[in-house]
Amino acid sequence: MPDTEIFSEPYGRVLLDEAVPCVIIQWFGFANRTEFLALQNTALRYLEDHATPARPWGLVADVRRMGAIPTEVQEWLVNDFNPRAVAAGLREVSVVPAETVFGQLATQRYQRESAATGLADVLPTVLYPTMAAAAEGARQAMAEASR
Structure with a gap:
């Protein structure tokens, strides 16, 4: 699936799948504020x-092994990451959900707080059961966005 690894640390990595096309963020466990921002900002x-408008890219977040997210990082995701992602043309955050309760709570909080800003209509967080399904969801969202 992924073609190129552009960032790798013990807590996670960022990959590219040019066939979709999408950026894939994979979490391997808990990341502190600095680590979390480094991974997300790379993507x-x-x-x-x-x-580009003619060729938008998707974002797949594999959070199956993600841990808790610090409060200030949650706020950064909603208030900084989301607006910049929308400006870059992203129209869906395709997520393979966390297996841990901490990761599940973090994803639920991100969805809830994103919805409260009104950006969830433009940038929904969609949960998929597998990486393949998430990549296909990203591909479809990007095809819609380029129309």
């Missing part, structure tokens, strides 16, 4: 630098 910068 977002790639979207900002490579997505």
